[in-house]
Amino acid sequence: MQYYAQEHPEKDNFLFLYKQRITSPSSMAGEVLLVHETANQVKDPRRAWRYDPGRRRAFRTPTVAYDAPALASDGLSTIDNFDMFSGSPDKYNWELKGKKELFVPYNAYHLHSDQLSYDDIVRPGHINQEIARYELHRVWVVEATLKETKDNIYSRRTFYLDEDSWQALLVDHYDEQGELWRVAEAHALNYYEVPVLWTTLDVIHDLKAKRYIAFGLDNQESMYDFSKSMNYRQFTSSALRREGR
Structure with missing residues (x-):
């Protein structure tokens, strides 16, 4: 389960508050991650508690960053794979390569349906391609190349950003030898009640391990309530301890 809030008493360099709770499997149930996300993480790194x-x-915990x-x-x-890319961009040199047309995940309303179960979606090797939807879109191509003085398991990343919304829809990740290693897909749709274009499911394929992980499966859960009001007091380390008790 994941929660967000956008209220913080220190607003100058604040982006959002985030809480993640693991409910299963039983061996990990009850573990909670709390993050105070900052906009400029070189100036003020994100703060995190577990x-x-x-x-x-x-x-x-100081390790909720980078790779x-x-x-x-x-x-x-x-x-830094979260939401296709998160955290400080300072380890990479960034270059806008231009535009191209590419088949990307888009308008994933069927994949978002509450008429589907997780078993309908999750299949060996990849998600059910009869449910996923791709369409030809113009995308911005942005390339991030690791700086010589920095360390990260990804030597290069190529981002394909939706021309209209700037949502990252595909990301190619390369290993230290420059070989394609992981491919991330963001299956996006419009949440018209907000309105915002966001994802219903993020998938990362590890081509070496021949495995994948899917983030955001929500078909068997209550739909996001964008009107829900949450406050800063729910996202403090003290609140974290109280929840545990």
Whole structure:
């Protein structure tokens, strides 16, 4: 389960508040990640806390950044893979390569349907392609190349951004030898009640491991309530400890 809020007493360099709770499997149930996301993370790195149900305590964690393994991803995703890319961009040189036409995941309303179960979507090797939808779109191509003085498991990333919304729809990730390693897809649709173009499902394919991970499956859950009001007090380390108890 994931929660967001956009209220913070320190607003100058604040982006959003984020909380993630693991409900299953039972071996990980109860683990909670809390993040205070900043806009300029070179100036002020994101702040993060983790609640460990085994030790029944919350503690500050400095590793929620860059290519640290993402929580509950079984090694198939990094922190900066979240939402196709998150965190500070300072480890890469960025270049706008221009536009091209490309088949990308788009208008994924069927994939978002509450008439589907997770078993309808998740299949061996890849999600059910009879449910996924792709269409030809103009995209901006942005290339990020790792700086010589920096470290990251991805030496290069190529982003394909929707021309209309600037949502990253596809990202190619290259290893240290320059070989294509992981491919990320963001299956997007319009949430007209907000309005915003956002994703219903993010998928990362690991071509070496021949496995994939899917983030955001929501078909068997209550739909997002964009009108729900949440406040800063729900996103403090003290609140994290109270939830654990």
